[in-house]
Structures are given as structure tokens and as C-alpha cells.
Amino acid sequence: xxxxxxxLTVFGMGVVTYIPRCLPFLFFSNRKIPKRLxxxxxxxxxxIFGSLIFPEILTSENIxxxxxxxxxxxxxFIVFVIAFxxxxxxxxxxxxxxxxxxxxxxxx
Amino acid sequence: MFRxxxxxxxxxxxxxxxxxxxxxxxxLGYFPLGFACGVLAQKxxxxxxxxxxxxxxxxxxxAQFIAISMFNNSATIFSIIFATFxxxxxxxxxxxxxxxxxRGASRKFLLLFSYGVTDETFAINLDxxxxxxxxxxxxxxxxxxxxxxxxxxxxxxxxxxSMIPIxxxxxxxxxxxxxxxxxxxxxxxxIYVLAGIIAGISSVYLSFVFQSNIYVxxxxxxxxxxxxxxxxxxxxx
Numbered sequence: 461x462x463x464x465x466x467x468l469t470v471f472g473m474g475v476v477t478y479i480p481r482c483l484p485f486l487f488f489s490n491r492k493i494p495k496r497l498x499x500x501x502x503x504x505x506x507x508i509f510g511s512l513i514f515p516e517i518l519t520s521e522n523i524x525x526x527x528x529x530x531x532x533x534x535x536x537f538i539v540f541v542i543a544f545x546x547x548x549x550x551x552x553x554x555x556x557x558x559x560x561x562x563x564x565x566x567x568x
Numbered sequence: 569m570f571r572x573x574x575x576x577x578x579x580x581x582x583x584x585x586x587x588x589x590x591x592x593x594x595x596l597g598y599f600p601l602g603f604a605c606g607v608l609a610q611k612x613x614x615x616x617x618x619x620x621x622x623x624x625x626x627x628x629x630x631a632q633f634i635a636i637s638m639f640n641n642s643a644t645i646f647s648i649i650f651a652t653f654x655x656x657x658x659x660x661x662x663x664x665x666x667x668x669x670x671r672g673a674s675r676k677f678l679l680l681f682s683y684g685v686t687d688e689t690f691a692i693n694l695d696x697x698x699x700x701x702x703x704x705x706x707x708x709x710x711x712x713x714x715x716x717x718x719x720x721x722x723x724x725x726x727x728x729x730s731m732i733p734i735x736x737x738x739x740x741x742x743x744x745x746x747x748x749x750x751x752x753x754x755x756x757x758x759i760y761v762l763a764g765i766i767a768g769i770s771s772v773y774l775s776f777v778f779q780s781n782i783y784v785x786x787x788x789x790x791x792x793x794x795x796x797x798x799x800x801x802x803x804x805x
Contacts, residue, residue, distance in 0.1 A: 466614065472645065473626045476653035477628055477656040481660070481663050482678065482683070484663040484667050485681070488671075499796060499799065500792060503793075503795035504664065506751060506754035506763055506795075507763050508658060508687075508767070508788045509748075510767035510791065511787035513744060514772045519775060519776075532741070535741070536745075539745045540751075543748060543752040544752050547752075549749040549753075550596060553597055556748075557741055560745075
């Protein structure tokens with residue numbers, strides 16, 4: 461690709477990323493959100509995180525792996541407990557990365 | 569009058585500081601991730617200028633990673649843009665649930681704020697808004713800080729990447745750890761836990777069906793609706 465094509469691609473990527481981000485704000489900025497919709501929306505965050513996490517930690521290369529040899533799953537369980545107990549995102553990430561690094565090295 | 573200005577400045581600084589404090593976990597995850605993103609981009613033939621431009625225009629981790637691998641495999645312009653659209657479509661759900669907290673903000677503010685809605689800023693701001701102590705400008709500060717860290721780390725990766733060996737799987741794990749803690753923070757009662765688990769299971773199943781990560785959207789919509797239905801049953805019963 462030439463630089464011109466790359467910049468054009470990047471620009472296009474920016475446009476299609478921005479539109480879904482701002483549409484809901486513009487749509488709802490001068491409208492009242494119905495109570496029912498608000499309730500429905502309140503389930504979105506936990507559902508998004510659930511659907512981002514599970515495939516990431518339970519599958520590798522399209523195969524389901526639920527076992528103790530799945531380091532990601534083991535570490536994630538510990539991170540879950542840490543997050544629950546400490547309510548600190550920073551600590552959960554730091555401990556998670558260190559554990560993942562150590563266990564990953566140990567098994568390689 | 570002078571005193572008032574000082575007082576206002578002090579208050580503003582305090583607000584800024586709160587925003588910075590809230591943003592540090594994002595920086596922790598973003599710096600290594602953005603660096604890795606820059607390194608990979610450089611390896612697939614993008615120069616630091618193009619890498620910087622991409623991180624400013626797109627400002628979305630997973631989409632950039634996938635686009636970079638597509639650049640590497642000489643995909644067409646259209647397919648890269650389309651893949652980006654599908655991957656980032658989930659932000660529409662995040663913005664939708666943030667609208668509740670940003671009512672009354674000006675159009676200009678919303679246009680600027682929405683640019684910075686990512687998985688991470690969304691989660692932090694949502695968490696803070698729920699505690700009730702968060703205001704619009706603090707939320708925008710979090711977005712801006714995350715954005716600056718993201719762009720700088722991307723460009724740094726583009727320059728220095730070839731010299732430093734990086735373990736991408738550990739870096740990628742920082743994102744997963746962040747999502748896990750965000751999942752935990754969202755738990756309000758059993759129905760929310762159930763919705764999260766339903767989302768996870770259906771997402772695993774759908775990930776085998778779909779090539780791109782559009783399954784995240786389907787799984788989220790499905791679990792959100794189930795959660796809503798269960799909740800209304802509980803109220804009636």
C-alpha cells in the first residue's frame with residue numbers, strides 16, 4: 461500500500477469507529493430515556509464484559525479448554541477473587557500480569 | 569475577586585487530579601498495550617507517522633491490532649475498514665448506557681466525549697458515575713488522559729519496538745485482568761451475575777460460529793435482554 465492509501469484507510473477506520481460512539485449521545489441528548497430502556501441498558505456493561513472475558517480465557521485457537529493447564533483460566537480466577545476483595549482495578553491488573561508471566565514461564 | 573479565581577483554580581485542579589487518579593489503571597494497561605500495538609504496526613510496514621495517525625483517528629486497541637495484521641496480509645482498504653466497523657460497533661452499546669449520566673451536556677461536549685469512549689474509559693467512567701461523585705469534566709479528563717497515553721505509547725512502540733523484546737501474551741493479559749475487575753464491579757445482584765455468565769457462555773459458543781468478534785455484540789444483546797426479562801419477572805413475582 462502507498463502512504464496515501466494507508467492514510468485513507470486509517471481515516472475510514474476513524475469515521476466508522478466514531479459514528480457508533482457518538483450516535484447514541486446525539487439521539488438521546490434531547491429525548492427522555494424511557495424507564496424500561498434505562499433498565500435494559502443497565503444490563504449492558506456486565507454482559508459486554510462477560511462476553512469479552514469468557515472466550516478470551518476459555519478458548520484457544522477455537523478449542524474450549526477448561527482445565528488446570530489453562531494458565532489464563534487459573535490466573536483469571538485469582539484475579540476475580542482479588543478484584544472482589546480489594547475493589548481495586550490497579551492491583552487486579554498488576555497481580556494478574558505478574559502471575560501470568562511467572563506461571564507462563566514455569567510451564568514453558 | 570482574585571481569591572475567587574484562586575479558589576476556582578484549586579477546585580478545578582482537584583477535579584483534574586481525581587480524573588488522573590481514576591485514569592491510572594487505564595494507563596497501566598494502555599502503555600504496554602499501545603507500545604505493543606506500535607511495535608506490531610512498525611513490523612507490518614507502517615511508519616511512526618502513520619501509526620500515530622491511526623491511534624488518533626481510531627483510538628481503539630483491538631481494532632488497531634486486527635487492522636495491523638490485515639495490513640500485513642495485504643487486505644483491501646474496504647475489508648480493513650469494514651472489519652474495524654464490526655469490531656468497534658460494540659461502542660454503540662457503551663455510549664447508550666452512558667447517555668443516562670451525561671444528560672444535559674452540550675452537543676459540543678458530547679461530540680468530544682464520544683470520541684474517547686473505549687472499553688476502558690467506559691468502564692471507569694461508568695463505575696465512577698454510579699458512585700455519584702463523578703461530573704462531566706472529570707469523565708472527559710479520563711478520556712483525554714487515556715487518549716494521550718494511547719497515542720504516545722503507540723508512537724513510542726513504532727520507534728523503539730525493534731530493540732526491545734516484548735512478551736505480547738502478558739501484555740494482552742492486562743486487558744483481560746482489567747475486564748475481569750470491571751465485571752466484578754458491575755455486580756449489583758444475582759440477576760446481573762446471571763446476565764454476565766449467560767453473556768459469557770453464549771459468547772464462547774458464538775465465537776466458534778463467527779469469524780470476527782461481532783459475536784460480542786450478539787452475546788451482549790442476548791444476555792442483556794434475558795437479564796431485563798428476569799428482572800421484570802422478579803418485580804411482578
